[in-house]
Amino acid sequence: MKKDLFLVTALLLSLSGVAGAQNLKPITQEKATRLVKTLSADDMQGRASFTPGGEKAADFIAAEFSKSKLKPLPGSSSFKQTFKVFRVTPHEVDVKLNGQKVAPENVFANTNYKELEWEANTDERRIIPITESENARDAMMHIFRMQEDAIVLVHPKHAETFANYKRYLTRGGIVQETGKGASKVFILTDQASLQNYDIEIENKIEELQLTNVAGMIEGKRKDEFVVFSGHYDHIGTHKPIDGDTIANGADDDASGTTAMMLLADFYQKQRKPERTILFVAFAAEEIGGFGSRHFSQQFNPDQIVAMFNIEMVGKPSQFGPNSAYLTGFEKSNLGELMQKRLQGTGYSIHPDPYPKQNLFYRSDNATLARLGVPAHTISSVQMDKDDTYHTVNDEFEMLDMAHLTSMIKGIALGSYDVVFGKATPTRVDKAQVQ
DSSP, X not given: OHHHHHHHHHHHHHHXXXXXXXXXXXXXXXXXXXXXXXXXXXXXXXXXXXXXXXXXXXXXHHHHHHHTTOBOOTTOSSSEEEEEEEEEEEEEEEEEETTEEEOGGGEXXXXXXXXXXXXXXXXXXXXXXXXXXXXXXXXXXXXXXXXXXXXXXXXXXXXXXXXXXXXXXXXXXXXXXXXXXXXXXXXXXXXXXXSOEEEEEEEEEEEEEEEEEEEEEOOSEEEEEEEEEEEOXXXXXXXXXXXXXXXXXXXXXXXXXXHHHHHHHHHHTSSOOSEEEEEEEESOTTTTOHHHHHHHTTSOGGXXXXXXXXXXXXXXBTTBTTEEEXXXXXXXXXXXXXXXXXXXXXXXXXXXXXXXXXXXXXXXXXXXXXXXXXXXXXXXXXXXXXXXXXSTTOOGGGSOHHXXXXXXXXXXXXXXXXXXXXXXXXXXXXXXXX
């Protein structure tokens, strides 16, 4: 009997040391509900980039940071981190191959230049045929990644694939900068080689603005950073269901942004952290991760100890109550450190059960991971079963708020040792995440 009493007492003391000393009281379901409801409300219009709804969401997050008494990032007087991007839209096309004019509908370009003027007697460019027997989609994706100019001759058998890519690219693409990098011109033709060519392409360039929202709690080690993040943008309006066209993005990613904001409030109410904590709501994840790209350029990645990116944590995971998974679990030991910290708390973190979905590369963690940072995304959504992803049905009513609240508490507990300098995760091998 005395032995049993001793064990129970020891367990209670252990749990008290893990959770009680960290004061989880700032994380409540009531607070989480207010935040996620506001971000996913119809008046946010789906929080698409470059829209009033997106700007309204940024204003709301900045106001919450102010309530939590965060500080702006070094060198800034505002929580808003505004930066430029550019929309490149095709305007005019004039192409001749071997002296024959090519119809404009049979040409598209992947370029961020305002103008291309290519002739056969100027600088040599690589000529790449995509033959009748090739997989056109795979070939095009490989060519898009090449870091050299190319003229791509696509066999007419691949007309449908060609048309799909042309339709997508002619909408206009967003780029960080113009007038740099490699350009590719794709031409639908039965010609597999060229003696001469004359290519003139003109694009419309439009300058646009995006805004991250970022704040910090300065630690004792001012130049060691731990990042908590989530993307606040979504896709705006979408295909209507029962007359509803607003893709509210409650789970994707109002849930993760809410978690990040409540973690800011949580850590603000703890003792002064050992490491400086950065809290970031990223813009434009849905259109190419431009917010995280800009953010990554503001810091020396060697000074970022870890990144806890949070996305789609509003629904229970396949591992049961109070559980989530970490994308790219094997790429650093951050997940193992979290598992160790969560032992005996009732919360758990697991390896990503959906490796074929490539989730590690589909969120804002990937930008910093490519720079060697132990940057991972925490999620709980069951990707193989979720049917509201990127639809108008991703609404607040579809979330499990008790689960979301428990996820925020679990992340608070699991990240504590890293924030307070008791644990340092291994770096990501940059060569393995390109």
